Amino acid sequence: MTPRTLWVGTYAEAGGRGLVRLEYDPDTGFTAGQAVEDAANASFGAWSKRNGVHYLVDEQGAGAVGAWRRAGGEWQKIGAVPSGGREPCYVTLDPAEQRIAVANYGSGSVALFEPGGDGAPRDGGTLWANNGHGPNAERQEGPHMHCVCFSPDSRWLYAVDLGTDQILRFALDAPTLLREPQCVYHAPPGSGPRHLLFHPTLPIALLVSELANTLTLFDVRPDGLSSRSRCSTLPAGFTGDSLGGHLALNAAGTNGYVTNRGHDSVAVFRIDGAEPGIELLQHVASGGASPRFILLMEDVARLIAINEESGSVVAMALRSDGTLEPTGHSVSVAGAAYVFRQETFL
Numbered sequence: 001m002t003p004r005t006l007w008v009g010t011y012a013e014a015g016g017r018g019l020v021r022l023e024y025d026p027d028t029g030f031t032a033g034q035a036v037e038d039a040a041n042a043s044f045g046a047w048s049k050r051n052g053v054h055y056l057v058d059e060q061g062a063g064a065v066g067a068w069r070r071a072g073g074e075w076q077k078i079g080a081v082p083s084g085g086r087e088p089c090y091v092t093l094d095p096a097e098q099r100i101a102v103a104n105y106g107s108g109s110v111a112l113f114e115p116g117g118d119g120a121p122r123d124g125g126t127l128w129a130n131n132g133h134g135p136n137a138e139r140q141e142g143p144h145m146h147c148v149c150f151s152p153d154s155r156w157l158y159a160v161d162l163g164t165d166q167i168l169r170f171a172l173d174a175p176t177l178l179r180e181p182q183c184v185y186h187a188p189p190g191s192g193p194r195h196l197l198f199h200p201t202l203p204i205a206l207l208v209s210e211l212a213n214t215l216t217l218f219d220v221r222p223d224g225l226s227s228r229s230r231c232s233t234l235p236a237g238f239t240g241d242s243l244g245g246h247l248a249l250n251a252a253g254t255n256g257y258v259t260n261r262g263h264d265s266v267a268v269f270r271i272d273g274a275e276p277g278i279e280l281l282q283h284v285a286s287g288g289a290s291p292r293f294i295l296l297m298e299d300v301a302r303l304i305a306i307n308e309e310s311g312s313v314v315a316m317a318l319r320s321d322g323t324l325e326p327t328g329h330s331v332s333v334a335g336a337a338y339v340f341r342q343e344t345f346l
Contacts, residue, residue: 001026004300008313009042009056009338015311016040016335019056019075022313026300030313030331036075039068043337044090044293050097051119053078054340057102063088065102065113067120070342079120084111084127094150094157099176100125101148101157108143110159112176128178132164135190136211140164146194146210151220158184162192162210169224184224188212195247202273208233208258210244215258215269217277229276233258233267235283246293248303255281255322257303259291266294266305266316268323284324287314295339302327306336313339 003025010016018040021033042056051067058064058080065088066080085104088111092101100113100121113125134140144163150172151158157170159181167185170178185207187193192211198220199205205225207216213233218225233244242262249256249271256269256278268282288307295304301318313336315329 001300003031004297005342006295006304006313006339007342008306008333008336009039009045010333010335011043011059011308011337012040012335014308014335016333016337018042020333020336022331022333024302024304024315024329026302026315029315029327029329032331032333038077039066039075045338045340046091046093046100047340048093048097048115048119051115053115053119055091055093055100055121057083057088057091059087059089059105061086061106063104063106065091065100065121067115067118069119078118079116081113081121081123081125084125085109085129090145090147092149094154094172095152096154099150099172101150103145103148103159105144105146105162108145108161108163110145110148110157110170110178112157112178114176126176126178128170128181130161130164130166130168132166134163134165134192136192139192139211140190147196149196149198152198158196160193160196160207162194165189165191165193167193167196167207167225182224185218185227194244197247197249199271200249200251200253202253204228204273204277206247206249206256206271206278208244208247213242213244213260215244215247215256215267215278229278231278231280233260234263238263245291248294248296250296250322251298257294257296259286259294259305261290261292261308264289264291264307266291266303266324270322281321282323284316284326287316287326287330288312293338295341297341304339306339308337311336
């Protein structure tokens with residue numbers, strides 16, 4: 001089978017060398033390649049087909065979001081702007097790819113930018129910072145934005161605040177203006193909502209809560225989100241320390257995948273538009289410590305897991321029913337935090 005080119009974003013403080021190239025052959029495994037050292041702390045990214053640009057956060061104290069383009073077989077940085085806050089951990093685009101939204105975890109703020117003619121984010125975006133805290137004194141001493149996502153109809157920008165147990169919604173009636181949002185979901189106190197995803201075809205959404213280790217299913221309504229059901233992402237009887245991590249959906253929206261950092265597993269769920277809507281199918285070991293990110297590659301029937309604490313990248317096989325099985329394929333990448341496919345971004 002033809003190898004796939006992957007790029008792994010890494011944390012500099014954990015020994016990361018920037019954006020690390022991997023060649024992955026589904027039959028034989030991984031081969032490590034060169035690194036783009038200028039792309040530091042790329043813990044999350046978003047691709048714009050319209051602009052031909054990949055946006056990568058630089059998750060550090062003085063955060064930034066950069067724009068990168070492949071040209072002549074090389075990555076070229078075409079621009080970067082400050083993210084407006086500390087430790088940006090999430091970047092996303094609206095469906096028309098005319099707005100760039102960033103979540104600043106450290107300062108609990110949301111930034112909104114427009115791309116310029118070259119695709120790089122323009123200076124002069126708008127910033128909105130939350131305030132408040134949650135009951136967990138260690139993790140919720142203040143606001144911590146962990147995720148931003150646009151509604152499928154582009155009317156709203158949703159922001160998930162782990163520190164205040166809130167999902168906020170901004171009306172998008174101007175290109176880059178963030179007016180005062182409304183709170184559309186008060187999560188259970190101390191649950192620490194982390195990652196929200198809208199279903200690709202149904203009026204439902206899913207939320208992983210980091211501190212509670214739960215997956216919540218919402219009905220998406222004109223007035224916001226209505227919680228329908230909730231279940232643990234951990235096995236029954238597990239009593240160790242663990243944190244909910246990343247959430248991914250397959251293209252059909254029939255299966256959801258959630259990482260457990262501590263239990264060190266990927267939980268597989270069946271997703272259905274009918275009641276109750278979510279069913280746990282399986283837990284599979286992530287092959288390392290603290291799986292932070294997962295990438296679905298359905299064309300080659302693989303799921304790629306990024307294990308942050310062990311600095312490892314692991315491939316699992318996707319069965320026809322959406323469940324997973326180990327392949328034995330793994331590779332060490334210091335500081336690994338995020339991964340994306342080169343083939344998707346050409």
